[in-house]
Structure formats: structure tokens, C-alpha cells
Amino acid sequence: MLRHSAAPPALAAPPAVFLAIPNELQRFGMVGMLRSVESMGHCTAHAALADAVAAVRDPRTSILLTTPDAVDPAGEVALRRATHDGLRILLLLPDTEDATIGQAGILPGASLLVSGDLSTQTLTESLAATAAGETYIPAALTHTLLRRAGHGEVRAGGAPRLTPRERETLVLLVDGYSNKQIARRLRISEHGAKRLVANILAKLNCPNRTLAAARALREGLCAEQTADSSAFPHTGPVPVPDTVSGW
Structure with a gap:
């Protein structure tokens, strides 16, 4: 998998996890899996993104785990403000197909996880990387991103003028x-x-x-x-x- 470090300040305690998942069955299943991750702090679950963001007390010691269908325009504004304050994001994508991978771009800088690859191990690894300030992206997802880039799905708009x-x-x-x-x-x-x-x-x-x-x-x-x-x-x-x- 791919990881990029953002070098955040060291955490004094395990990070709290806030869930924003509209699907009730998926939400309760994720809560059950999180209970088996020993390195995580307390977990709270919400159906709406805005409610989950509002529940965060200290963005610097928290992780928000959400899905693309939870990101509404109003919630995204609140979420971007929280990420500016240090909140880290783990986005759970439905699959790695071209029809859904574009949703990863809605939260730039978020770590990514795929539902089909979800296990206690991958959840633990992705949360640990996200808590450490790294951007976690599974290898299969990276190859899909690169394939899309190779097909021109990221608009070039001419050669950029870099200093x-x-x-x-x-x-x-x-x-x-x-x-x-x-x-x-x-x-x-x-x-x-x-x-x-x-x-x-x-x-x-x-x-x-x-x-x-x-x-x-x-x-x-x-x-x-x-x-x-x-x-x-x-x-x-x-x-x-x-x-x-x-x-």
C-alpha cells in the first residue's frame, strides 16, 4: 500500500474514531470491527456526516471514518474546516471500479480503504497509518488511480507553470x-x-x-x-x- 507522512504531533492517547455512515447495517458492523482494534480510543457512530463532525471535540486526536454517500455539500464544508484544524479522514470506498474511484477526490488527503478488502487487519493498518499522519492507500487502489491518470481522467489543462x-x-x-x-x-x-x-x-x-x-x-x-x-x-x-x- 501507499503511505505519505504528514508528520503530525505525537498523540498522547489513542485517537478517538467518529463514524459517519448512513447505512445502518454497515455502521453497526464497523462499530463491531473497531472494538477489536486495541490501538484505538473510544468510538461514536452517526448516520449523518454533520453530526459526526459536530461530535468531534479535539480534531488533532480524532479520526473520522466515513463513506462517499455520507458526504453532502453542507457536511463537506464542515468537514473541510475540521481537517484544517487537524482532523484526519479515512474514506471507505465501495470498490476499486472506475465508476466509484472518482469519489476519492472529494476529500483530498484522506486515507482510503475498500469495502471488499475490509478486515480487522486492514482496518487496523489503515487507522494506525492515518493516526500517524500518513495517507494510506491500498496497492490495488493506487493502480486504479494511476490507470485513470494514464487515460487522461485528470485534466491536464496544458503544461503547468511551476516556479x-x-x-x-x-x-x-x-x-x-x-x-x-x-x-x-x-x-x-x-x-x-x-x-x-x-x-x-x-x-x-x-x-x-x-x-x-x-x-x-x-x-x-x-x-x-x-x-x-x-x-x-x-x-x-x-x-x-x-x-x-x-x-
């Missing part, structure tokens, strides 16, 4: 470096690295790092920078399993 600093950052992003690692390589603050990555995602019209890396590799957006610079040897984690790398 020299953004091109340097893109090289490191493609190599799988986290914001913290990018900051160290470029000798800037972590906040500055986060801002550069956000600018790149916006200019590439990509909702997450996986698709940004896919487009950069497909269109050779960082080839010149890589060839001209010896400051960034390709020694970091590979963003997408087997070929590229992959949020």
Missing part, C-alpha cells in the same frame, strides 16, 4: 518524500514545504499526491530538473508500488 522551487519540490514529491523530509532537503520550514506541495497539487489539478506523481512521471514534468540537479538523488521511498510512487 523553480516548486519544480525542486515536485522531484522530491515524486520520490515519495513527506513534507517534513522535503523541508529538510530544501532547508525550509515544514509549513513552507506544505505550502509548496499544495501549490503543486493546485497547478497540476490533482486532488492528491498519487495523481500528482503519476502526471509528473507521465508528462515528464520533473525530468529536466532531475537531470540537471545532483542535489536530489533518488534514494527516497518509491511513491507507487512497482513503478512510480504514490494521498
Whole structure:
């Protein structure tokens, strides 16, 4: 699976999990599975996204687990505000088919899990990664995202105009470096690295790092920078399993 670290502050206690799942059977089943995850804190379940977000007391120590059908326009506004305050998201997708994978883009930066692959082990792994500030994406889902990117489903809109600093950052992003690692390589603050990555995602019209890396590799957006610079040897984690790398 793919993981990208956002390097959040260390948690003093296991994170609380808030569920926003409209389907009652699925919601109760998820509560039962969460009870078997020892590394998690208390869990509360809601049918509506807005109710789940409203129940969060400390976004920095909480995880919201939701499904695409729970994300209504009003709830999404509240959710984006909560994520800005540190709330981490785990989005449970129905499958990896092309008809549903596009829903992953509604919550940029969310960790992803597929219902068909759901087990106590995958749930534990995805929650642990999300709690650690990483973006968890199963390998099968990463390949689907890349296939869609290869078919042009992420609109290019012409070659993006990146600043020299953004091109340097893109090289490191493609190599799988986290914001913290990018900051160290470029000798800037972590906040500055986060801002550069956000600018790149916006200019590439990509909702997450996986698709940004896919487009950069497909269109050779960082080839010149890589060839001209010896400051960034390709020694970091590979963003997408087997070929590229992959949020």
C-alpha cells in the first residue's frame, strides 16, 4: 500500500474514531470491527456526516471514518474546516471500479480503504497509518488511480507553470518524500514545504499526491530538473508500488 507522512504531533492517547455512515447495517458492523482494534480510543457512530463532525471535540486526536454517500455539500464544508484544524479522514470506498474511484477526490488527503478488502487487519493498518499522519492507500487502489491518470481522467489543462522551487519540490514529491523530509532537503520550514506541495497539487489539478506523481512521471514534468540537479538523488521511498510512487 501507499503511505505519505504528514508528520503530525505525537498523540498522547489513542485517537478517538467518529463514524459517519448512513447505512445502518454497515455502521453497526464497523462499530463491531473497531472494538477489536486495541490501538484505538473510544468510538461514536452517526448516520449523518454533520453530526459526526459536530461530535468531534479535539480534531488533532480524532479520526473520522466515513463513506462517499455520507458526504453532502453542507457536511463537506464542515468537514473541510475540521481537517484544517487537524482532523484526519479515512474514506471507505465501495470498490476499486472506475465508476466509484472518482469519489476519492472529494476529500483530498484522506486515507482510503475498500469495502471488499475490509478486515480487522486492514482496518487496523489503515487507522494506525492515518493516526500517524500518513495517507494510506491500498496497492490495488493506487493502480486504479494511476490507470485513470494514464487515460487522461485528470485534466491536464496544458503544461503547468511551476516556479523553480516548486519544480525542486515536485522531484522530491515524486520520490515519495513527506513534507517534513522535503523541508529538510530544501532547508525550509515544514509549513513552507506544505505550502509548496499544495501549490503543486493546485497547478497540476490533482486532488492528491498519487495523481500528482503519476502526471509528473507521465508528462515528464520533473525530468529536466532531475537531470540537471545532483542535489536530489533518488534514494527516497518509491511513491507507487512497482513503478512510480504514490494521498
